[in-house]
Amino acid sequence: MNHDEDDWDGDLFEDEPSLNHQAWDLIQQVLYNLDELRVEPALSSESGIVLDFGVNVPGSLSAGLTLAEISCSGLSDFSMISGELAGIRWPHIFVQTDDPVESCLLSQYAGWQLQADDYFAMASGPMRTARGSEPLFETLRYQEVSDCVVGVLEAAELPTDEVIQKIAEECNVPVDGVAVLVAPTSSIAGNFQVVGRSVETAMHKLFELGFDVSRVESACGSAPISPVAADDLTGIGRTNDAILYGGSVTLWVHGDDEMICELGPKVPASASEMYGRPFVEIFEAAGRDFYQIDPHLFSPGEVVFHNVETGSVFQFGHLNSDVLIQSFHLNIG
Numbered sequence: 001m002n003h004d005e006d007d008w009d010g011d012l013f014e015d016e017p018s019l020n021h022q023a024w025d026l027i028q029q030v031l032y033n034l035d036e037l038r039v040e041p042a043l044s045s046e047s048g049i050v051l052d053f054g055v056n057v058p059g060s061l062s063a064g065l066t067l068a069e070i071s072c073s074g075l076s077d078f079s080m081i082s083g084e085l086a087g088i089r090w091p092h093i094f095v096q097t098d099d100p101v102e103s104c105l106l107s108q109y110a111g112w113q114l115q116a117d118d119y120f121a122m123a124s125g126p127m128r129t130a131r132g133s134e135p136l137f138e139t140l141r142y143q144e145v146s147d148c149v150v151g152v153l154e155a156a157e158l159p160t161d162e163v164i165q166k167i168a169e170e171c172n173v174p175v176d177g178v179a180v181l182v183a184p185t186s187s188i189a190g191n192f193q194v195v196g197r198s199v200e201t202a203m204h205k206l207f208e209l210g211f212d213v214s215r216v217e218s219a220c221g222s223a224p225i226s227p228v229a230a231d232d233l234t235g236i237g238r239t240n241d242a243i244l245y246g247g248s249v250t251l252w253v254h255g256d257d258e259m260i261c262e263l264g265p266k267v268p269a270s271a272s273e274m275y276g277r278p279f280v281e282i283f284e285a286a287g288r289d290f291y292q293i294d295p296h297l298f299s300p301g302e303v304v305f306h307n308v309e310t311g312s313v314f315q316f317g318h319l320n321s322d323v324l325i326q327s328f329h330l331n332i333g
Contacts, residue, residue, distance in 0.1 A: 019073040019107055019126035023150035026070045027051075027179045037063040039181075039189075048164040048178035054187025055158050064192025067181055068095070068108075071152040071193060073126045075103035078196055085224050085246065086321040086332060093196045096220035100251075101213050104200040106142055110154065116163045121155035121182075130171035136207065148177040152193065156184045156232050185235030191228050194239035198223045198247040198300050205267050205299040206251075217308060221249035221300060227328050233288075237280030240298075241327040244269040244279060245320040247300030257312050260305045268317025272297035276320075278327040 030051060034040060038060045042050040053059050053067055061080065068078045076097040083092035097103045111134045112123035127149035128134060129142060137143050149171045153159065159167075159180065168175045183190030198221030207213050224246040229235035247269075253260070269275050272294045274282050286292035302317040324330070 018144055018146055019075075019102060019129055020144055020146040020149050022075070023070050023073045023107075023126050024148045024179065026066075026074050027150060027181075030066060030070075030181075037066060039063050042158045042182070046176060047161050048168070048175050048180070050159060050164065051179070051181045052158060052183075053181050053189040054183035055156065059183060059187050059189035061188060061192060063183075064189035064196075067152060067183060067189050067193040068093075068196040070150060070181060071108045071125050072097070072103040073107040073150075075099040075107065076199070080225070081222065083222065083224060085328075086325050086330065088332065091225045092222045093192065093198075093225055094220070094222045095196055095199050096218075097199060098218045100199060100203050100216045100219045101140065104203040104219075105136060105140065105207060105213065108197060108200045109136070109204055111136060112151075114153065114163070114167070116160075116166045119155070119157065119159060119163050121153035121159070121163075123151050123153055125151035125180075127151035127167065127171055127178075127180075130173065133170075139207075140213075145172070146177075147173060148179070149173050151178075151180045153180050153182045154185060154190060154194070155182055156186075158182055184232050185239055186229045186232045188228055191226060191235060191239060195223050195225055195242045198243050198249050201243055201247070201299050202249040202251065202267065202303055205296070206263075208295060209263060209266055211263060215254045216251050217254065218252040219249060221247060223247040223300070224324065233283075234280060237278055237283060238327050240279035241324060243300055244275070244297065245301050245323045245327075248302040248304070248319065249300045250304040250306065252306045252308050254309055255307060257307060257310050257314075260307060260312075260314050264303070264305060264314050264316040266296070267299055267303045269297055269299045269301055270317050271299070276323070278323055280327070 110122040110124040114123040129144040132143035226238035
């Protein structure tokens with residue numbers, strides 16, 4: 001049960017096209033639909049492409065869907081579905097992918113804490129593969145050399161020219177080869193793209209537990225759309241709670257049943273001793289420092305494994321509507 005198991009011959013990246021080029025093609029589609037998406041360009045092409053998805057514009061649900069898709073290099077499909085929360089109908093974000101490693105770990109995972117002077121953003125998207133400095137890329141043996149890079153910035157402010165220059169330097173591309181999409185958590189699109197990470201959190205949890213993620217053939221997941229918050233701190237809390245307490249993920253994996261039974265209880269968020277309180281309380285108790293929070297907390301509430309070799313199905317964890325009612329400030333009439 002480790003990253004280098006010798007008895008599995010799954011090939012992760014054979015003949016794969018560039019993730020950044022796939023995402024760049026999607027950026028061009030956005031540029032033709034700015035008004036429909038309610039997004040705006042913020043910098044000229046000479047300074048890179050910066051698209052405002054919610055900092056100074058309203059954004060939209062369609063923009064959130066687009067933001068989520070681009071963060072995954074177009075390798076995950078997102079949709080809104082009708083679900084249930086505390087006995088009432090509630091919209092959920094559903095995501096499915098047949099390329100979970102490329103989509104979630106190489107692209108969507110927000111593994112770059114981008115900082116330049118006073119600017120800070122959680123950066124996700126395939127541009128991380130060109131930077132290549134996260135240990136994850138060494139383990140998965142993947143890095144891209146590209147003439148363009150695409151990223152999603154979870155930030156309350158738009159990046160300056162200096163920030164774009166830093167991205168270009170770290171990714172080894174020209175400045176006009178940088179495209180970033182920016183949205184705060186407390187925006188319609190930013191809220192959407194974070195809640196759309198149910199599968200990503202499960203995949204990253206598996207990776208951190210030492211599971212050979214190439215064994216995951218396909219995955220799908222859903223989580224309730226959290227109410228858009230009035231401020232980013234509340235937004236961070238609500239979007240995390242949506243996944244920790246309302247996220248449900250199904251994984252189609254190769255392996256033996258014993259391996260799944262051993263691993264499974266460690267995967268859902270309830271495996272963490274910090275589980276059970278709204279995330280904003282946990283975050284405040286940790287001094288607003290993500291590094292002081294148990295990393296095992298960051299996972300969906302429920303995870304289901306379908307073993308495609310044996311036909312067995314295993315379910316671990318549970319959903320927790322009580323915490324969601326508190327987090328979402330839900331008043332049920």
